[in-house]
Amino acid sequence: MHIVTFTRSTPDTAARLTVDADGSVSQGDAAMVVNPWDEYSLEECIAQAEDQGGTATVIAIGPEVHEEALRQALAMGVNAALRIDDPELATADSIGWATVAAAAIPRLDEVDLVIFGKEAVDVGSDQHQIQTARLLGWPFIGAVSRILELDAARGRLRVERSLEQGKQVLDCRLPAVISVLKDVNEPRYPSFMGIRRASRASIPLWTLAELAAELQKPLSRQLKLEEPPQRLAEAEMLSGTPAEQAGALIERLEKEQVL
Amino acid sequence: MDLELGEERLQAQRMVRDFVEREVGPHIAAWDREQRMDPALLPRMGELGILGICLPTRYGGQGYDYLTLGLVCEELERMDTSLRVIMSVHMGLNSLALLQWGNDEQKRRLLTPQALGEQIGAFCLTEPGAGSDVAAMRATARRDGDAYVLNGEKMWISLATRADNFLVVARHDPDAGATRGLSAFMVTRNMAGVSTGDIHGKLGIRAGSTGWIAMQDVAVPVENRLGEEGEGFKIAMSSLDNGRYTVASGATGLIRACLDASLRYARERRSFGHPIGQHQLVKQKLAHMQQWYDCSRLLWLQAGWLKNRGQRNTRETGMAKWYATDHSVKAALEAVQLHGAYGFSDEFPVERYLRNSKGATIYEGTSEIHQLMQADYALGLRQDRPLRCELPAWDEDFWLGDDVAP
DSSP states (O other), X not given: OEEEEEOOEEEOTTOOOEEOTXXXXXXXXXXXXXXXXXXXHHHHHHHHHHHHTOEEEEEEXXXXXXHHHHHHHHHHTOSEEEEEOOGGXXXXXXXXXXXHHHHHGGXXXXXXXXXXXXXXXXXXXXXHHHHHHHHHTOOEEEEEEEEEEXXXXXXXXXXXXXXXXXXXXXXXXXXXXXXXXXXGOOOOOOOHHXXXXXXXXXXXXXXXXXXXOOOOOOSOOOOOOOOOOOOOOOOOXXXXXXXXXXXXXXXXXXXXXXX | OOOOOHHHHHHHHHHHXXXXXXXXXXXXXXXXXXXXXXXXXXHHHHHHTGGXXXXXXXXXXXXXXXXXXXXXHHHHHHHOHHHHHHIIXXXXXXXXXXXXXXXXXXXXXXXXXXXXXXXXXXXXXXXXXXSXXXXXXXXXXXXXXXXXXXXXXXXXXXXXXXXXXXXXEEESOTTSOTTTTEEEEEEETTSTTEEEEEOXXXXXXXXXXXXXXXXXXXXXXXXXXXSSTTOHHHXXXXXXXXXXXXXXXXXXXXXXXHXXXXXXXXXXXXXXXXXXXXXXXXXXXXXXXHHHHHHHHHHHHHHHXXXXXXOOOHHHHHHHHHHHHHHHHHHHHHHHHHTHHHHTSTTSTHHHHHHHHGGGGXXXXXXXXXXXXXXXXXXXXXXXXXXXXXXXXXXXXXXXXXXXXX
């Protein structure tokens, strides 16, 4: 059983992001952390591999900053990490990213399952996950809240999805690509021993040439990035008894045509 | 002095921060209010390896160095002083004393379960009538064949009702000098004649366990004597070099907690049309807190660096402890003031920080004792003589090697 997951370093969600005049995003002195959604996919990847006596591999695509996330993943307990980077990737869109991911997976030892976190919190997107599955020709199941059965020998996967309407149980064949929600597990902390191993590990770097992957011209490009317009809000305190306050509130809401 | 902490230590610190923020933060105000210690805390800290952070892996520890111990203590006390107190007694005062003074059999039998967090250590020096004046202690240890019979009472003992192993200093020879007649023993909870209890009604550290231990004709086998007969005072004082180190780094974390809370509030709270952080007198408080944090941190880092090198650090550790604890009280007072009426209520954590800060200016050497010590060093009236057993320098090969200790 070989399970692969992807991760990336993203700014701490508590960071105060600003867009500078030249359109670049600044996060001040806030730390980079593992994409918070990936904590769940990493945990699931490690736990499932442990349960099955298999291997958990983590991949990051992009510049050196993502090594921090890879080391965190190693400290949590994944067995192997690798990073793929290339100057060409600087302008790649999600299809470019997926092209690289889909080129890397067949080069690993027989992968049974790819697990993603819900989305990348910095770009707020998950389309690269579905695109990766499509390029691999593997089924994709999103919003997984529990893996009910994972049987590599029989090539079978059964998952529970958490939907607005309730829970849904789906079967699919392996290999497959899934993305998991927060309900799926409680992520572990990196262990002290794991931190030591991870900080001393050498992480292999692959390039596009080694993958023999060719990127198409990006289908989308970013035109402009700007601060959202400031929303000026004013608070008004209503006075009087609770009944008077409620009356005044309804009056105001009707006047503003909210009611 | 090398101030580069490196990714390994910083990651370990981050792990502890994540743990306390996720598992302790949501409940700490309630435990503090109820004057109870979360029973899940010690097992969880053991499971995560925190209780063995700087002990060699061959004894079941995590193999990190003394600087990492300081970083862990900073993070723990940034959340609540009671968490750091665990490290002060279990690690600083007890486990490191075993590492420093214990023979190999004692390290395997007593230190290993403590490093693994399976057993908890405590330190018993203070008595109802003997605090700073250690030599006035009345607890006795009478030699009787292959055992010592211990009698007496120890007071203000952190983790008294939680610990398994108590490092007790008692008088084995009433005729020897005030300090030469003292010896150190490892008393275990399961020995007949040991009883313990908690003390309630403390000003602060109310989510922690502080209590007493009474010993009535407790037979302690000779193999549980730490060091030689008559080395009890030296063992106690050298243990304080380690305990005070954790107190200093912890108090530094408390200053950071005060600063963090104050910065948050100064950005959010508005008065006279501005966030209060734009008022000069509020800025002054923030600047002082930052100064106290930086100075405290540099002082404990210096002590930790000396420990890593195996150099004596009694003076430097004492200075770090005195400075950081006194300034954590100041920082907490300023944080409460900055929060105004909200600081006076438990809606914000700063009132807890203030209550928690005071204890550390009293225990492990009062601020007054530390001033006398520093003055005596400066005057040349005090010099540290080499000990028979020094705290071993952090040596990666030994700390991470897994061969059985010589």
